Amino acid sequence: MFIFVILGLLVCTEAQGISAGTPVFVLKGEDLLLNVTKAVVLGKFDDFSWKCNKSNIVRFTFNDKGASPHYTGRIEFPENNFSVKLKNLQEADSGVYTAVVMKDSGDETEAKYSVKVQDRASLPLLTVSSVSESSSSCSFTVTCSSQDSHINSTFTCDTRTCSQEGGERSEGIPDTFLQVYQSSGSIICNHSNHVSWTNDTNTIKDVCHQQDDPEGLSVCLVKTCVFSVGLIIMVSAVITVHLMEKLNKNK
Template identity: 80%
Template sequence: MFISVILGLLVCTEAQGIRSGTVFVLKGEDVLLNVTKADVLQDVFSFSWTFNKKKKVLTVNPGNNPIVFPDYAGRIEFLVNNFSVKLKNLKEADSGVYTAVVAKLSGDVTEAAKYKIKVQDRVSLPLLTVSSVSDNSSSCSFTVTCSSQDSHINSTFTCDTRTCSQEGGERSEGIPDTFLQVDQSSGSIICNHSNHVSWTNDTKTIKDVCPKHFGISAGTVFVLKGEDLLLNVTKAVVLQDVFSFSWKCNENKNSLQEADSGVYTAEVIKLSGGETEAAKYKIKVQDRASLPLLTVSSVSDSSPSCSFTVTCSSQDSHINSTFTCETRTCSQEGGERSEGIPDTFLQVHQSSGSIICNYSNHVSWTNSTKTIKAVCAKHDVPPKPNPVRIILGVFFTILILAIIGVVGLWCLRKRRTSKRMIVENTIYDTAQFVAPAGPQDPTDDEDSALSSCYAMVGPHTGPAAPTEPRNTAQPESVSVYAQVKKTTPGP
């Protein structure tokens, strides 16, 4: 018990400073588990990577080939120079904590690196639906629902002829580390569904929801470069008594390029000679967002905290954000969502021990990440065990054991005293043979006649022996015994 308490105190103390920021990886991709602490890689007796502290991934002794365990055979690449490993073709079952453990020649054991990996699949396409519409002469109000397979959020829009106000639909976390968000941009309602490794959306133009109020104003429709687009005509009333109908561009554009961005209008000439517009679309073709660059520009790592500034940049713009981290939490200043070139966005935020630089437009999304412990390596070193806590733990453990020992001895002594009192109150006497009063039956055998003997026994009345103390209190009942001896009567 004493040893287990001491070991428990040591383990709890060391674990406080060991933090692993989450690294998110797309399913099927690779991840590098890097070892950066050069000081722990000296005088190495053995080195191993473990999964969730129990399952062995790889073990190696310097100068020998690494031993890769069966579940990772063919999926791991070992870097001999710094003991880092690359895990390949990750599956969701590979999510967990990976720890690099070093055993020194001196017998010390320490952790050289620790990573919390979460493997995520690409998010599914969300569904944007309109549940209620109130379209009067002055304004149009409607509620939309943005839903994924596991969660949903609602948002209400109120639009006049030029602008729309929004209530609700802020970024919301559904299942852990997946997000839904509703926003508006250039005449469209956008339902975003994302996690830390992928992004997708569904859109509706406001004029499709409130056609009477918006008439034929052209809300922007965003299209991924190379995709197709249908320009639909929904106003049946203007398609009566048609003399001619024309599109200023093709009705169905295939394999759109960025040069195809612009306004597409359907014009109708009636038999009466009148002209009207049957449909109007503002199309913007966008390429996939490029991978952003996340850099650390300054670090101040003091004993109580660690402060650093990061820059999240794309090809055309950048934003800065400053983080101040203590042992358990980090506060952020700056890095809010910012629009760079029109309809492209940069944003910096933190999640599960990582700094994330997001770069997106209306048709694609990508990001770059850094773990906080990689930026503040010195600040992340586990604190030394507190000797006061260990001494107090030892003291109280010894005190508890001493109390248990004293109580046990007292109980044992009391039990022995009780047994001696019972023995001292027991009275013995020697039985004397008394011949039977009547004649002996000749049919009785000799053994029967000799085995029946009687004694008159009463309480002891003589004085107590002077050398043996007696209890002066006379018990209410006294156990009386007689020693009976079998004797043969004389002739």
Template identity: 80%
Template sequence: MFIFVILGLLVCTEAQGISAGTPVFVLKGEDVLLNVTKADVLQDVVLFSWKFNDNTFLLTVNPGKNPNVFPGYSGRIEFPVNNFSVKLKNLQEADSGVYTAVVITLVGGETEAAKHKITVQDRASLPLLTVSSVSESSSSCSFTVTCSSQDSHINSTFTCETRTCSQEGGERSEGIPDTVLQVHQSSGSIICNHSNHVSWNNDTMIIKDVCPKHFDPEGLSVCLVKMCVFSVGLVIMVSAVITVHLMEKLNKGDP
């Protein structure tokens, strides 16, 4: 009878609103350990409980007794009684919310021992990077790419002159909370990245495949190329002069 009176007090306590709690991000299907963060309140405990969103009990426990796990969490909870932490298994999106550890003591009444805000996220989907337009001139190459995920897309424009490319645009948050699409360049490539707090995926294209005339794949400067061409031409000219001179000497019969 005593335990039911205490449970009634827990449920009927005036709601103060669900505070943020400590943010924790978990990959869908993984486990999470909910620790008690205020160990100093675990003195003279009459009843300890973990609650979900202030209105659903995961379990209750009286010191020295086995925990009472509530329907819906049977087989999904590990409870090491020595520290009142709990491990919640195989989390799904519906498990996102605020988890609160509540202690009732003989002298202190009801006290929060921990509060965690859990966000369960699926893996970031594989994005798709495509070229939507290309504009070339004698001095530069400009192209626009589209980075798409299942739920959103962004555009970014790159302008390349020889080996240098500048970028306009390329990042946005999606409608899905805590999910980001981003486009950036790195080491001669354009990278479309789709990420959240627990995973990421990307798609990549090579800039020289889009602008082969304006992005030197070998990394040679224009100046160096000109010097090589000039040197080869000079060697050919000197060789030709020497050859002509030798031919003239042979024709004259000089030894």
């Protein structure tokens, strides 16, 4: 019984995918090729049409073709088949695009695409707050925000590593995502969609001074050690010269 339920769900899921069409994401201003992969042969009384949300884009007949006035200057026919290229897509061009052959015996769907036109992801903002430091560790909270959403994450760092809590991927408006994470000594706030991404960063050592030197030695401490060793050598040299002069006089 359980197996039949699973098989039924799989069949339903596959059917929904076919009904919705192949998902396609396009960057605003780019072109889209609506492709027919299998050979289509029109009879004398057959029509072939590309439709967007059931409205005609272009119609092919046995010996002619014509585009909708809305697509004048925005449509090309790149090949000697029924594929078409739409130019300079805008967000309003999002929709379900279907290739249909109309015959006396009934309509046949040859291709179907669910198209979403997206603008570039906006630049996010990374802000740091609630910094708490001790001699061995540092804890701070960051906020990664876009125009439509934000997420928070807390980092705890010592002289070598940082651990993170929160900052998982979050969805703002549909098909856009925010994520905050650490990489190569930086905190990265990433804003993305299906066609582009952008980010804002902050260096961990600018927030946590424990991270200035991965070996746990500060630059100031190294300079102090070098100066001290040099001073000892100089004093030893002066004492040695003074003793040598004294021994020479006593001979």
